[in-house]
Amino acid sequence: MTTRIFSNSKTSRLLGWLGTPLYLLAFGVIVLVFDPCLRLIHLVFGYEAHQKGIHLMNRLLYGALWLNACRISWNRHPHALSIPASTSGTAQHPMTRIFIANHQSLNDIPPLIWKLRSFRLVLVSKAELSQGIPSVSYNFKAGGVIAIQRQNPQQSLEAMRKLGERIARSGENVLYFPEGTRARDGKSAVFRSGGLEQLMQSNPQVELVPVAIRDSWRLAQWNFLPIPFGQTIRFDILPSILSNDVLQQCDGHVGKAARLLMQSAQEAIVQQLNLEIL
Secondary structure, eight states: OOSSOOOOOOHHHHHHHHHHHHHHHHHHHHHHHHHHHHHHHHHOOOOHHHHHHHHHHHHHHHHHHGGGOEEEEEEHHHHHHHHOOOOOHHHHHHHHHEEEEEOOGGGGGGHHHHTTGOOOOOEEEEEEEEESSSSSSHHHHHHHHHHHOOOOOHHHEEEEEEEHHHHHHHEEEEEEEESSOOOSOOOOOOOOOHHHHHHHHHSSSSSEEEEEEEEEGGGGTTTSSSTTTBBEEEEOOOOOEHHHHHHHHHOHHHHHHHHHHHHHHHHHHHHHHHHBBO
16 A cells, blocks of 8 residues: 555645755755765775764765655564664674565665665665766665676676675675666566575575565656655565474475576565566
């Protein structure tokens, strides 16, 4: 169910012209101000301090949606993991956690980065964002974001393989949108399992955490001109899916296990959203 303060789209669009300039101005100011700040923080204090700066920036980007009366609703399934996690508990967790989400707009990312900050996430994102965007592009270079070239499958798989080796050493976790591109109408494309397979080459014992995102696509339905007034974006944290049993069913074959795991994650998400897989 779509949640708006004003259910009438004409009213939402009309009022959106009042709040959208404020939101876009705030967004621009935040990324412009944080760009030199993040560079200085990384130069003087290093990677961990830089990550805290990224968390704060995403919290502000997340909060800027209030300027257009938009809000974020968080819901956790009773059997899903606790969020946020304690830092000590996350560090001692024996398996890599891979947060799998459907992708509807760029507004998916700041709330997830902020809400899941205690999990030491590595974001996998499209390479187009690695150039020309203040703060965001610098974070690809200094913040460890993995750039994926969607039109180059070989590069994408190699990047995921290297990420798998990295997180096996560092104990970091992953935020990943396996559709490869965002759904502009809220529907779900097939989740690709190749990247997960590469991650599992170095980390066969993984915990997939499905995250269902609802109605984020509506913020961009008019190409942000305007952003609908009073729209709610909902994030549902769903029960984890462990790789152990699936690997046993597949006789240890990582490729088959990755396909089954990704299929299970997508089924959980589309069932939560009452969608069909395109």
